[in-house]
Amino acid sequence: MKPVRTGLPLSATKPARTGLPLGAAEPGRSYGGPVAARVTLQTIADRVGVSRMTVSNAFSKPDQLSAPLRERILAAAQELGYVGPDPAARALAKGSTGAVGVMFTHSLRFAFTDLVATGFLGAIADELAPTGLSLTLLTSADDGEIVPARDVAMDGALLYSCDWTSRAVDFLHRRRLPLVYVDQDPADDIPSVNVDDRGGARAAARHLLGLGHRRIGLLLSSVRPPYGLRDAPVVAQGHAARQRLRGWLDELGPAAAELITASQDGTGPEQARWGARLLLDRPDRPTAVLCFSDAAAFGVLQVAAELGIDVPGELSVVGFDDNPLAAQVRPGLTTVRQDVAAKGRAAAAALTAAIDRARTGATAPAEHVLLPTELVIRESTGPLT
Amino acid sequence: MKPVRTGLPLSATKPARTGLPLGAAEPGRSYGGPVAARVTLQTIADRVGVSRMTVSNAFSKPDQLSAPLRERILAAAQELGYVGPDPAARALAKGSTGAVGVMFTHSLRFAFTDLVATGFLGAIADELAPTGLSLTLLTSADDGEIVPARDVAMDGALLYSCDWTSRAVDFLHRRRLPLVYVDQDPADDIPSVNVDDRGGARAAARHLLGLGHRRIGLLLSSVRPPYGLRDAPVVAQGHAARQRLRGWLDELGPAAAELITASQDGTGPEQARWGARLLLDRPDRPTAVLCFSDAAAFGVLQVAAELGIDVPGELSVVGFDDNPLAAQVRPGLTTVRQDVAAKGRAAAAALTAAIDRARTGATAPAEHVLLPTELVIRESTGPLT
DNA sequence: ACCTCCTTCTGTACCGGTACAGTAACCCCG
């Protein structure tokens, strides 16, 4: 007698299979309902007359059994319509799913509309593909019953443009998942990938100063009253935005009397135009504007055109990111390039490394990658006239 | 005595907890290694002095236990650093993960670069968010050890711009996952979402005929020699491409002697330019071109500009999709609009419906959605001169 | 002939939850 897992109480056992060729196919203990019962490893095992474990090995560890037997098992599986080990069960038993998450605070739509985000994600997808890991898109929504960050099985996650304080991010941490921060304030024990936002911003500011500009507008993101320029490097939303502002102020001087700031909420085109108006409608209109992103800069270019302000004759505009559109708008946008594809590749590599580390129990210190930025001068900036 | 699941052999049991307040925290049976042992439902149960089931209910079915006890349990969980039921285990026990897949044949990068794809995916993401389902991106890659389509746990999947014959698609079917076809030849038993490609193509062709064009070029996708126009409606890759061609031929007449066809491989900009050259370099250059996508049409516009061919003066160009860029290129591209956002919403809705159906065992017939298309006339088409 | 090693397969004990069918205590009612 050998015990066999069945739907019956444990005391019920089945006589051992002899391994002899079977006649008619056993139709899978059909007390599961009128539909065909679920085919599991056990079904195949019974059919072929081997142990469940051997069938498992046939799929997951081919070198653990003889080739002919494996063939027989695979054939039986095919015949019974068994595709392979159930992913959910395997995930539980092995402790690893084949998927990693990417977390956004913004609506997920942002992940597909913003060219900087899509470039980044595309690179991740490409980099992850050969490892066999799939990419799961996570939102920080935590209102519903289901909170992806807490309830989706995954092997690790990328935190990208996330709200630091969201409950979802907290879940991710508390689950002790291998994480990688992208464009976030680095933490000692968590690998991170960042670009040299501050350095790039400095270059942008120096560029304008070199052209003679002194009344320079700064277009910030999500800095609401009562906060002003002094607090902005702290309260602006997003590590990148804060670093960029810091970089500008490094060069311009934090107290520069002639700095004019405006802040927009969010990253959509409407918000960009709104922020642009705040700067361009003023009587003491700046002669140049530094924008926290290209998307924001596009708003400035557009509003300038509407107001009949010549760029770069009357107004210089500098963006950030080198969005693919930056080279295509007229005039071409001077901007600070970051290599989003490289960022994506680095992030994916850091994540797979972190997952490996967690799996093997290795305790290498967390790596912190800082990618360079580069000022790209196009037609939207010119000398003060 | 009540049996308690421990790491010890089954015969070992533990005396029942009395429910009295506990002294020092039991440090989680630390024979798991030097690091803190994993915190599970049982850990919390032992701590609070209730059954594992009650702890499970505290998280998953709040109305199954009294509020004060639930509070105590949640507090203990918090204290022990327990985030919530393990997603993998829950997936196995409940038979549902919180994620659905979207399958691409193209490199995943395509999912993030093609504006038609991103619009579609963004809409899906938006539509799915309130349901709590996460989106997992799947490739049809099946070379590695891990095949996402077979090895990733999910509740259902969308098949989008897929290679019909790929092994990955087959896996998805054989797993009996709830599926929805998008832009695929509909199958009776599987819900599908399509747009009226054929009708739209007819409108495009009629438009050109009405403008007097007779020598019309057709830019196809992935129709390699030895196949010609006659076979193209069958062999062209992608349901949409085939339907569009059929629609053109409906109006132009399949044997129209003056039709000129060219085919490009793939959907990238280079391929588009290459396909465009095939048409425009000929001595019997067509006076108008119907393209299977806007992306291809952009290639035609670009090459025409390079060759000094005036559009629409010497050449009319019609695209397909109404890619967001179609309105922005010069001259504005006449095209057949499909509402990709609506397609995404419909696909997401169909998938959640299919998943519900599978869950409840309901057997409603599969729905087949067909969304309208609309000819959008811009500046790239004009009368034959 | 005996011992060792390797290959191939098996059995048990998990992975960490949930479903479902109890059971005990309490409440209300006639």
Next chain:
DNA sequence: CGGGGTTACTGTACCGGTACAGAAGGAGGT
């Protein structure tokens, strides 16, 4: 004061796999 219905919690039996430690049998060495 017994019966019927709640409410609150418990026990058992799974979900469908994998890890790991045997066990059986044959090959090879001495």
